[in-house]
Amino acid sequence: MDKAIETWGLTKKFSPKNVAVKNVYLRVSHGEALGIFGPPGSGKTTLLKILMGLQSPSSGGGFCLGYDLVTESMQIRENVGYVANEASLYDHLTIREMIKFSRNFYSHWNDELVPRYLEFSNLPTRIKIKKMTPEQKSLLALILALAPEPQLLLLDEPTLFFSDPAYRQTFEEIVNLEMISQGRTVVIASRLLDEIKELTEETVLIYKGKILTRLEVDRILEDELPSDAEEICRMFVEEEKNDS
Amino acid sequence: MIHSSLWFKEIKEYRKLFLFCLLFTILLGIIIPYYYDQVLELPGNISAWEGITASSLHETSWLQWTSVVLLQLAVITGIVLGFSSLSRELTGQTLGFLLSKPVSRREIVTTKAVVGVTLLIFYIFGTSLLFGLLSWKYGVGFPGPDSFFLSATVTFIISVIAYMTAFFFSALFSRSWLSALASILLWGAMFIPELNIAYEDYGIFSAMQEAGFWLGEENAFIPIGIGIVLAGIFYELAVYTWSRREY
Numbered sequence: 375m376d377k378a379i380e381t382w383g384l385t386k387k388f389s390p391k392n393v394a395v396k397n398v399y400l401r402v403s404h405g406e407a408l409g410i411f412g413p414p415g416s417g418k419t420t421l422l423k424i425l426m427g428l429q430s431p432s433s434g435g436g437f438c439l440g441y442d443l444v445t446e447s448m449q450i451r452e453n454v455g456y457v458a459n460e461a462s463l464y465d466h467l468t469i470r471e472m473i474k475f476s477r478n479f480y481s482h483w484n485d486e487l488v489p490r491y492l493e494f495s496n497l498p499t500r501i502k503i504k505k506m507t508p509e510q511k512s513l514l515a516l517i518l519a520l521a522p523e524p525q526l527l528l529l530d531e532p533t534l535f536f537s538d539p540a541y542r543q544t545f546e547e548i549v550n551l552e553m554i555s556q557g558r559t560v561v562i563a564s565r566l567l568d569e570i571k572e573l574t575e576e577t578v579l580i581y582k583g584k585i586l587t588r589l590e591v592d593r594i595l596e597d598e599l600p601s602d603a604e605e606i607c608r609m610f611v612e613e614e615k616n617d618s
Numbered sequence: 619m620i621h622s623s624l625w626f627k628e629i630k631e632y633r634k635l636f637l638f639c640l641l642f643t644i645l646l647g648i649i650i651p652y653y654y655d656q657v658l659e660l661p662g663n664i665s666a667w668e669g670i671t672a673s674s675l676h677e678t679s680w681l682q683w684t685s686v687v688l689l690q691l692a693v694i695t696g697i698v699l700g701f702s703s704l705s706r707e708l709t710g711q712t713l714g715f716l717l718s719k720p721v722s723r724r725e726i727v728t729t730k731a732v733v734g735v736t737l738l739i740f741y742i743f744g745t746s747l748l749f750g751l752l753s754w755k756y757g758v759g760f761p762g763p764d765s766f767f768l769s770a771t772v773t774f775i776i777s778v779i780a781y782m783t784a785f786f787f788s789a790l791f792s793r794s795w796l797s798a799l800a801s802i803l804l805w806g807a808m809f810i811p812e813l814n815i816a817y818e819d820y821g822i823f824s825a826m827q828e829a830g831f832w833l834g835e836e837n838a839f840i841p842i843g844i845g846i847v848l849a850g851i852f853y854e855l856a857v858y859t860w861s862r863r864e865y
Contacts, residue, residue, distance in 0.1 A: 388864070428717050429864055448720050456718040462711035466631055478623030479719040515715070 378404045378526055378559040379425060381436030381443070386420050386429065386583075394420040396583040397434070402561060404525075407554050409570035409577030409591065410563035413604040417583035418563035419458075422528050425561070426456055439525050452480065455519030459531035461512040465504035469514060472503060473521075480522040487552070491517045495544050509541035516545060520552045527553050529562040533569055546572045567594065567601040581607035586614070620729045621721055628733040632699065636737050639695045643745050646691065688745060692777035695741055697801045699734045700784030702794035704860055709794055713865055723861045727789070731853055734781050742777060746770040775845030780805055782852035789856040789863075 379402040386395040395417045402408050410418050423429040425438050427447025435442070441449045463472055469492070477483045492499060495513045503511065512532055519527065527549065533542045553560045554573065563580075564570050570577050571591045579586040587610055593599070600606040704727065707713040716726065747770075783804055787797035 423865075426718060428714075448722065451718060452720040454718075456714075458714050460711060462715060464627060464631070464712055465710075467627065471627075471630070475623050475627050476719070478621070479721055519718075 376403070377437070378402050378406070379436070379438050379561070381425075381434065383434030384421070384424060384431050384436055385433045386417075386424060387432040394583050395424065395431070398583075398585050400436075400578070400585065402559060404559055405557040406576075407560040407562070407574040409574040410561065410580055411565075411567065411570055411577045411603055412563075412580035412607060413565055416580045416603070416607070418565075418580055419530055420583075421580070422456070422530050422561070422563055425450075426454060426528060427451060452522075453525045455522070455524035455527040457512065457515045457519050457527075457529050457532045459534045460508070461515035461532075463503045463511055463515060465502065468502050469497065469499050469506075472514065473518065476518045476521070482522055484521050484523050487521050487523075488517055491520070491548055491552075494548065509536050509538055512536070513541065513545060513548075516548060520548070524558070526559045526561070529560065529564075529573075531564045531566070531569065532562070534564070534566065549573055565603045567591070567603070571595065579603075579607055579610055581611060586610045619725060620732055621725050624721070624726060624729040625733060628730055632733065632737060635698065636741070639691075639698060640741055640744065643688070643691050643695070643741070644748065647688070647745065647749050688742070688749075689773050689776060692738070692742055692773050693780040693805055696734075696738060696777040696780030697784045697798070697805060699737060700781040701788055701798040701801050703730050703734060703785050704788040704856070705792055705794045705797055706788075708792050708865070717865065724857050727853070727857045727860055731782070731785055731856070734785060735778055735849075738774060738777050738781060742774040743770050746773070771842065775842060778845055779848045779852075782849040782856075786852040786856045786859070789860040 379400055381398055381400045384395055384398040384400070385393065387393045398421060400421075410421065412418050420429065424431050424443060425436075427438070427441075427443055427450040430444055435444065437443065438450045439453050441447075441453075443450070464475070467475060473488055492514075495510075495517070497506075497510055497514060497517075503514075506514070516532065529549070533545050536542045536545075549560060550573070552558075560573060562570055562573055574591060576588060576590055577594075578588045586607060594601065594606065600609060702709075707716055717723075780801075784797060784801040787800040788794065791797045791800065
């Protein structure tokens with residue numbers, strides 16, 4: 375399997391009228407960093423959950439790191455890191471307890487990585503999770519996702535609610551250092567181009583569950599295409615209509 | 619089947635609630651005998667309970683306590699510990715984090731269920747032992763080992779069934795208040811017509827009188843068997859429901 379992710383005809387129907395993901399064909403090479411750019415409700419989170427094996431597709435199929443999306447979800451989760459936009463950790467635990475909690479789930483865990491990045495992020499170790507800011511929680515969730523040294527990192531609008539740009543920069547630096555510069559695969563889904571452009575060179579556009587196109591992030595910036603997810607997606611939908 | 623990491627997380631999460639239930643029960647257990655001047659006159663229709671406790675323990679506060687008060691508190695405690703066990707992960711938005719770990723849903727459900735049952739063991743046998751000792755200290759007689767075991771075991775079994783029904787509802791409903799409501803309605807219905815007389819004709823225990831244990835054989839394995847089967851059914855229903863839900 376030469377692709378980190380390969381899907382065909384992936385469709386997720388919650389009801390006949392609610393189709394979150396429609397006929398998605400996606401290929402991501404090992405070591406690639408890819409964005410999934412789309413407005414709210416376009417199917418980004420559902421697609422990531424299917425790739426993690428958390429949700430089963432209604433039709434279609436695929437592989438993630440060589441494991442079947444439906445039948446080998448446990449192996450996928452052993453090798454994939456996942457950080458969601460609102461990193462909700464267990465408030466009643468301390469950071470130290472949270473680390474211990476996460477560590478026991480994995481057969482492999484890099485003990486040196488966690489203290490290194492806790493220090494890098496200036497995160498305290500003795501306070502309870504409930505006393506942390508949302509930004510600090512997201513950084514901790516990222517460090518916990520990286521500690522098992524995953525082959526693939528899935529990020530779901532991880533810095534969407536960051537109010538302090540310094541935290542976003544730290545987040546991106548850690549992803550760059552631990553994943554991208556080490557040739558490991560990253561997929562980041564977001565409604566914000568700013569979130570995607572710092573980590574990836576290429577992105578797919580997703581709109582109403584469908585992948586519209588795949589393009590370089592630089593093209594959006596240099597050709598002065600709309601940086602708003604809704605606008606750019608509508609533009610491509612119109613183009614598609616005109617072409618057909 | 620039981621995940622150690624999840625086990626310690628759950629114990630820590632339930633620690634305060636469990637201690638509250640325990641202290642509340644102990645406090646009530648001390649107040650009630652004192653309020654009734656330590657010795658209670660039992661109602662005449664308690665004959666069904668004679669099989670649960672040794673006959674020599676009649677009309678002691680300990681008997682009243684273990685057969686009636688503790689039983690009702692144990693059902694409430696079972697519901698309190700179980701009603702948000704699974705749905706709390708959803709309302710607290712921690713489910714995405716938990717499910718992203720390489721752990722099966724059955725393992726999560728099993729660990730949570732076992733934590734609840736373990737806490738109930740400490741709750742029932744701890745309070746029973748404490749009040750047995752208190753009764754002995756105040757001269758109303760300490761229950762023999764057999765009766766202590768039987769009475770506490772039956773109470774424990776009922777509380778586990780109450781816990782597992784609430785646990786199942788927490789898998790069925792995504793909101794904790796709904797599972798709490800469903801549990802209260804179900805167990806309220808079990809205690810019809812009067813909530814505080816569990817052993818009356820329409821109560822759940824009147825049905826259990828049919829079993830050999832209730833006819834004087836004093837065999838704890840019958841209620842234990844009934845408890846295991848019922849708790850097992852609700853456990854499997856919880857696993858089934860939770861494994862098929864989309865998050």
